[in-house]
Amino acid sequence: MAVTMNTRASTQAAVRGGLVSGKRDVKGILFASATLACLLLALLMLVLLMWEVVSQAIPVFDRRGFSFLTGELGSNPDEVGVSQGLWGSLIIAVFVIGLSFPIGIAAGVYLEEYAKPTRFTRFIQLNIRNLAGIPSVVYGILGLVVFVQGIKFFTGGRSIIAAGITLAILVLPIIIITTTEAIRAVPAGLREAGMGVGATRWESTRDHVLPYAAPGILTGTMLAIARALGEAAPLILIGAITGALRSAPGQGLVDKLQGKFTAMPIVIYGWSNEVNKPGKETGLTFTDLTSAAIVVLLVMVLLLNVAAILLRNRFEKGRQG
Amino acid sequence: MRALLFVAATVSILISVLIVWTLFSEAWTFISGLMNDATITVKRDGTREVELPQGLGGLVDDGARPGWYPRDGRFDLPTIVLGTLIVSGISIVVAAPLGLGAAIFLSEYARPGLRRWLKPILEVLAGVPSVVFGFFALRFLGPDVIQPLFDTRTPTGLLVTGVAIGILVTPLMASISEDSLRSVPSALREASYGIGARKSTTVAKIVIPAAVSGIIAALIVSVSRAIGETMVAALASGALGQAPRTVHPTDTGLTMTAAMAQLASGSDQVVGSGLAFQSLFFVGAVLFVMTMILNLFAARVVERFRNKY
Numbered sequence: 001m002a003v004t005m006n007t008r009a010s011t012q013a014a015v016r017g018g019l020v021s022g023k024r025d026v027k028g029i030l031f032a033s034a035t036l037a038c039l040l041l042a043l044l045m046l047v048l049l050m051w052e053v054v055s056q057a058i059p060v061f062d063r064r065g066f067s068f069l070t071g072e073l074g075s076n077p078d079e080v081g082v083s084q085g086l087w088g089s090l091i092i093a094v095f096v097i098g099l100s101f102p103i104g105i106a107a108g109v110y111l112e113e114y115a116k117p118t119r120f121t122r123f124i125q126l127n128i129r130n131l132a133g134i135p136s137v138v139y140g141i142l143g144l145v146v147f148v149q150g151i152k153f154f155t156g157g158r159s160i161i162a163a164g165i166t167l168a169i170l171v172l173p174i175i176i177i178t179t180t181e182a183i184r185a186v187p188a189g190l191r192e193a194g195m196g197v198g199a200t201r202w203e204s205t206r207d208h209v210l211p212y213a214a215p216g217i218l219t220g221t222m223l224a225i226a227r228a229l230g231e232a233a234p235l236i237l238i239g240a241i242t243g244a245l246r247s248a249p250g251q252g253l254v255d256k257l258q259g260k261f262t263a264m265p266i267v268i269y270g271w272s273n274e275v276n277k278p279g280k281e282t283g284l285t286f287t288d289l290t291s292a293a294i295v296v297l298l299v300m301v302l303l304l305n306v307a308a309i310l311l312r313n314r315f316e317k318g319r320q321g
Numbered sequence: 322m323r324a325l326l327f328v329a330a331t332v333s334i335l336i337s338v339l340i341v342w343t344l345f346s347e348a349w350t351f352i353s354g355l356m357n358d359a360t361i362t363v364k365r366d367g368t369r370e371v372e373l374p375q376g377l378g379g380l381v382d383d384g385a386r387p388g389w390y391p392r393d394g395r396f397d398l399p400t401i402v403l404g405t406l407i408v409s410g411i412s413i414v415v416a417a418p419l420g421l422g423a424a425i426f427l428s429e430y431a432r433p434g435l436r437r438w439l440k441p442i443l444e445v446l447a448g449v450p451s452v453v454f455g456f457f458a459l460r461f462l463g464p465d466v467i468q469p470l471f472d473t474r475t476p477t478g479l480l481v482t483g484v485a486i487g488i489l490v491t492p493l494m495a496s497i498s499e500d501s502l503r504s505v506p507s508a509l510r511e512a513s514y515g516i517g518a519r520k521s522t523t524v525a526k527i528v529i530p531a532a533v534s535g536i537i538a539a540l541i542v543s544v545s546r547a548i549g550e551t552m553v554a555a556l557a558s559g560a561l562g563q564a565p566r567t568v569h570p571t572d573t574g575l576t577m578t579a580a581m582a583q584l585a586s587g588s589d590q591v592v593g594s595g596l597a598f599q600s601l602f603f604v605g606a607v608l609f610v611m612t613m614i615l616n617l618f619a620a621r622v623v624e625r626f627r628n629k630y
Contacts, residue, residue, distance in 0.1 A: 028521030032430050038422025039439065042495070045488045046446045049453070052461050106329030114323050115330070126620070128333045133542070133616035134609065135549025137578050138340065140585070141605045145343040169336055176333065202322040223448075230450025233551035233578070237585045237601075265452045265552075272456050272556055287460055294453050305448035309441045 053298070056291035063282045068292060073245040073262065073270070077279035077286055082293050084245055088160055088263035089229050089300070095164025096228045100172045101221055105210075107172075108179025108217075113191075113205050132173035139170045140237030148238055156258025158239030163261060166234050171224035178220025182213035215315040219308045226304040230297065232265035242270030264297040344609055347602030354596045355379045355396070388565035389575055391584060391597035400566040401604065404479060404574040408554060409547040411483025411570060412490060416543050419487075420494025421536065427495070428502035429524050440499075447492035455556030458485035463557060473571040477559030480570040485553045490543045497542060501535020502528060534622050541619035545612045554579035577604050 060068060064081075071081020107128075115121040143166030147155050155162040186209050194204030210217075241262045251259070262270075271293060274286035356376055382388065382397035389400040423443065427436055462485055463476035471480060505528050513523040529536070559573030562583040567574050575583075584601045 025519050025521060028519050031521040031525070032426070035422040035426035035430060038419045039426045039443075039495075042419050042423050042446065042488070042491050043439075043442060045491075046442070046449075048461070049449070049457050052457065053453070103329045103332055106326045107333065110323075110326035110330040114326055124330055124333060127337050129620060130613065130616055131333060131337060133545060133612060133619075134340065135551065135578065135612055137549065137551040137581055138344070138605055138609050138612075140581075141347070141602060142336075142340050142343055144585075145347060145602075146339055172333065172336070226448055230448075230452070232450070232452040233555075233582060236551075236555075236582050239585070242586065265450055268452050268456060269552065269556065272452075272459055290456055290460075294456060297450060298453065301448060301450060302445060305445055306441075309444055313437075313441070 053291045053294050056288050057295040060284055060288050060292035061295075063284060064292075068289075069296070073241065073267065075274075077277070077284050077289055078281045080289065082264065082267055082296055084262050085264040085267035085293065086296070088163070088240070088261050088266075089297075091160050091257070091261075092164050092167050092228055092263060093225050095161075095168045096171055096225050097221070099165065099168035100175050100224060104172050104175030104221075104224075105179050105217060107176045108183060109205060109210070111176070112180050112183040113201065113209065128173050128176050132177060135233075136170055136231050137233040137237065139166055140234030142166065142169070143234055143238045158260065159258045160261035160263075161257050163235050163238050163240065163263065166238060167228040167231060170231065170234060171228050174224040174227060175217075175220050178223070179213070179217050182216025182220070183209060185216065186212045215311055219312045222304045222308040222311075226301045226308070229263075229304075230265055230301050232263075232269050235263055235266050236269070240266040242266055242273075264293065264300070268293050268297065340609070344602060344606040347599065348606035351596060351599035351603040352377070354599055382566070386565055388563065389580060390563045391580075391600050392563065394596060396596070396600050396603075397566060398607070400564060401575050401577045401580045402607075403566065403568060404558070404564070405548055405576040405578070407479050407568070407570050407574070408483040408486060408558070408576050409544055411480060412485075412487035412547040412550075413540065413544055415484055415487025416490045416494045416547075417540060420491045420539070420543070421498050423491070423495040424498035424502055425524060425529075428499050429520075429528065443492050443495055447496065449489075450552075451489060451550060452552040452556070454485050454489045455553040458482065458553055458557035471571055475559055475573055477557050477573055478571055479558060479567075479574045479576075482554050482558045482576070483570065485557055486547045486550050489550065489553065490546050493546060494539050494543045497539035498532070498536050501532040501539065504535070505531045534625055538619045538622040541615050541622065545615040545619070548615070549578060549608065549612050551578040551582050555582040577608050580604055581608075 064071075067079075068081050069086065070083050071079055072084055074080045111121065111125065115124075143162055147162035147165050148158055155165070190208045190212060191204055194208045195201065199207065241260050245260060245262055268290055271286045271290040274290075276285045276287055278285045379394075379396055380398045382395055382400075387397045387400065388395065389397050427440060427443075431439060458481050459477065463478070463481040467473060467478075467481045467484060468476045473480060509527055509531055510523055513527045514520075518526070554576040555578070558576060558579045560575045560579065560583075562575075562580070564573065564575040581601050581604050584598065
C-alpha cells in the first residue's frame with residue numbers, strides 16, 4: 001500500500017515536473033532579464049545625472065534666485081550669472097530658425113517632390129547623409145576659417161553671427177532629412193488629388209503636401225534647435241568667451257551681434273574648469289553654479305525634445321486611427 | 322519655384338565643398354610648415370636651439386618620451402590617435418552591450434504600453450548635450466565611480482572619458498539597433514515559434530542574425546560618433562592641450578578632439594611654434610577622414626540590409 005502510494009506520488013511529481021518546471025525557460029528568463037537590465041542601467045544613468053545636477057543646483061536657485069539669470073560672466077561666484085549665455089543661445093536659435101528652416105525645407109521639398117532619380121540627386125542625398133555624420137568640431141573649423149576669418153567684414157570676427165551661421169549649417173542636414181521623411185509619408189493620393197483638379201506641382205505641394213507634413217517638419221526643426229542649443233565644440237573653435245565678459249553699455253544691436261559672445265554650453269564648459277572656491281556671501285562654488293547653468297540649459301533643450309516627441313507621437317496615433 | 326528649391330538643395334554640396342577645402346588647404350599649410358619651417362626652441366637655461374625643418378617625420382615623435390606638445394613644436398600624431406582609439410574602444414565596450422540589450426528588450430519583450438513610455442525616455446537621454454556629460458564625468462563619474470573602482474591616479478583620464486562617451490552613445494546604439502530589429506518581418510519569428518522554438522532561441526538565433534547588418538551599422542555609427550565627441554574628452558580626459566603618449570586607459574591623455582578644443586580655447590596664448598595653431602586643422606582633417614570612412618561604410622551596410630526584405 002505504502003509502496004503504491006509512493007510510486008503514484010513520484011509519478012505525479014515526475015509528470016507535473018515534466019509539464020511545469022521543465023517548461024520554465026530559465027535561460028530565456030535570464031536573457032530577457034539581462035536585456036531589461038541593460039535598458040534600466042541606461043535609464044539609471046539618466047536618473048543619476050539628473051539627480052547629481054539638480055540636487056546641486058537647488059541651493060543656487062534658492063540663494064541667488066533671479067540674479068543668477070540676470071548676472072554676467074565673471075570670477076566672483078556670488079555675482080556671476082548666465083544672462084549672456086541665455087542671450088547667445090537665443091540668438092543662435094534665431095539663426096537656426098531663420099537660415100536652416102527655410103533652406104532645409106526647400107531642399108527637402110526639392111529632393112522629394114521635384115528631383116528626378118538621377119545620379120546627381122543621389123549624390124546630393126548621399127552628401128546630406130554624410131554631412132549629418134561629420135563631427136561637430138569639424139564644423140567649428142569651417143566656422144573659424146570661413147565665417148570668422150573669411151567674411152570678417154560681415155561677422156565682425158569671433159562673434160555670435162559667425163556662431164549662428166555655423167550652427168545653422170550644422171543642423172541643416174537634420175532638418176533636410178526629417179523634411180524628406182515627413183514628405184515621403186504623405187499619401188500619394190493627396191498630391192494627385194491636387195494636381196487632378198489642375199493645381200501645379202508647386203500649388204499642390206504648398207496647399208496639400210506641406211500642411212500634411214508640417215508636424216513631421218516641425219518635430220525635426222525642434223530637435224534641430226535643441227541640438228544647436230546644446231553644441232559647444234564648434235563655439236569653442238569659433239572663439240566663444242569662457243572667462244569674464246562685460247557687456248559695454250550703450251552698444252548698438254550690430255555692435256552686440258559683432259562683438260564677443262558666449263552661449264549656455266560654453267558657460268557650462270568654462271565654469272566646469274573654474275577653480276572651486278566657495279563665494280564669501282552665498283557659499284556657492286562654481287560646481288554648484290555649473291549645475292544650475294546645466295539645469296537652465298537642460299530645461300530649454302529637453303522641453304524642445306519632449307515637445308517634439310509628443311508632437312510626433314500624437315500625429316502618428318491620429319493618422320493610424 | 323523649382324529653380325529656387327534646387328538652389329536650396331545644392332547648398333548642402335556647397336557646404337561639403339567648403340568643409341573639404343578649408344580642412345585640406347589649412348592642413349596643407351601645416352604640412353608644408355613642417356616641411357619648410359625651422360623651429361627655434363628656447364631651452365630651460367635660456368639658450369636657443371635652432372632645429373631644421375622636421376619634415377613628415379615630425380608627425381611621429383621617436384624621442385625617449387614621445388607626446389603631443391604643440392607649444393613646443395612637437396606634434397606626435399600617434400599620441401592623440403591612440404588616445405582617440407582607446408576612448409572610442411572603451412565607449413563601444415560600454416555602449417554596444419547596453420544599447421543592444423536595451424534595443425532587444427524594447428523590440429522583442431516590452432509590451433506596447435511599456436514601450437511607449439520607455440522609448441521617449443531613452444530619446445530624452447539622447448538629447449542631453451554632450452557638455453553636460455562632460456561635467457557629469459568630471460564631477461561624478463570620475464571621482465566617485467571610476468577612481469575608487471579602478472584605482473586610477475587621477476579622477477580624470479581616458480577611462481572616465483570612454484565610459485562617459487559610452488553612456489552618451491548608448492541611446493544612439495539602442496535606437497538604430499531597435500529600428501533594425503523591428504524591421505525583421507514577424508513571419509520569421511512566427512515560423513520559428515511554429516517549429517517549437519522558445520522566445521529566447523528565436524531572438525538569439527533568428528531575429529538578431531536577420532538584423533545583423535543593421536546592428537553592425539549601429540556599431541559603426543556609434544564608433545564614429547564616439548571618435549568625434551569633443552566636449553566630454555575636453556573636460557574629462559585630464560590633459561590640458563598636451564600629453565605624453567600612453568597606451569594605458571587609466572592614464573590621463575588626449576584625444577584628437579580634445580587636442581583641437583584645447584588648442585582653440587588657448588589660441589590667444591599659443592606660444593612657441595607658429596605651427597601649433599595650424600596643427601588644429603591638420604588634426605581636424607584626419608578626424609574628418611576617419612569619421613567619413615566609417616560613415617560611408619555604415620551607409621553601405623545599411624543599403625545592403627534595406628534590400629534584404
